Amino acid sequence: MVDIFLPNGRESHLEVSEQILNVANKLFAERGYEGTSLSAIADEVGIRKPSLLYHYSSKDTLRQAVLARLMEHWQSVLPRILEAATSGDDRFESLVGEVVNFFAEDLDRARLLYREILDRPEELRDQMRAFLSPWLTILADYIRNGKQDGSVRPDIDPEAYILSVIQMIVGGLATNNVFGALFDGTDAPIERQAAELTRIARASLFTSEYLAKRYT
Amino acid sequence: MVDIFLPNGRESHLEVSEQILNVANKLFAERGYEGTSLSAIADEVGIRKPSLLYHYSSKDTLRQAVLARLMEHWQSVLPRILEAATSGDDRFESLVGEVVNFFAEDLDRARLLYREILDRPEELRDQMRAFLSPWLTILADYIRNGKQDGSVRPDIDPEAYILSVIQMIVGGLATNNVFGALFDGTDAPIERQAAELTRIARASLFTSEYLAKRYT
DNA sequence: CCTACCGATCGGTAGG
């Protein structure tokens, strides 16, 4: 824990093990796990590969640490997200907005998560179950209640809807630099895509009667 | 071009270069480009690595050939898709259905495409522009017309909507084995997810007035 | 935190 200028030019006031985590997160997201060497990570941190292996005893250990930190971060914002979903005036916008913000504020989160899903589906399926199931159930029940009182469309498939919307948000942001580049203009495609994602999620959830009452 | 039993047990009646393409497509989709060695591909085909390099002079050449074949295949079904989009009675279902079918009939297509987008965004952005722009323009105009006659929701962002739906379909199918496993039951999650994706796309596009007239 | 080093595997070539 020293304040020095690193070879890469950035001043550091972070523990080395945390710097390693940050660099690994970035490179794994950009180039993938198999496409990133331990030397490349060590270089960008400003240490040698054996020094890296002192902090994380293997490449797989480092990968798990990066993924675990993402999941912990996600869990730390979960209470706020769930509160947004079940109270307040514009709860739907708040809910989707919180999820969008979490991934939009660091697109590498979306890219890393998507890569892990493609690389290790069995492991991620278990992780997603652990970190998503609690509020998947809550939200699905919430949607079913909405069907009863007529605010939610009757032909919706609650679980499939929620998972599709999550996937649409994460995937849409992870691929924003490709799909967003197909827009006419060249300006601010993230906000534009995020806005349309929110609109799609809202319009496909609520009945027009409810929307007319709420949003006019 | 001989009919023999390969070491891997599958009878072959394909040109070797086509077998290589098939195996490479599968392994690139499953493990990624960096996670797949030329030896692994050659082994599964039943030849040696230098023989593979006779057909494709480098690993990158092979990657480009795999991607090119996917794009050509996509272009070959494009006319049918565009026809479905602009004629017939239930044109919307046909359009989305064709896109869903293309990727659902071989999930490795979706996985490969998504991996390429993450691995090489600049290259894929150009490819997507070439293979998507022609009908992105057509469909966007079509949606704008729908705004005029009241069949399409006025607050839609045509380009962002189309690209979001494409991403939702490709991403939803590429990650189906992970997200689909979170459903209650264990049966047929692809059809269930595909059905909900179609519903979301439809409900977020049309006005309720138009849907009431069309689907009752 | 480092230097020095390990066996294994990588993409690719020579030559037939």
Added chain:
DNA sequence: CCTACCGATCGGTAGG
């Protein structure tokens, strides 16, 4: 289509 082989790089270890 093969065997034999190349330099480079991989993840990881020994030892300080």
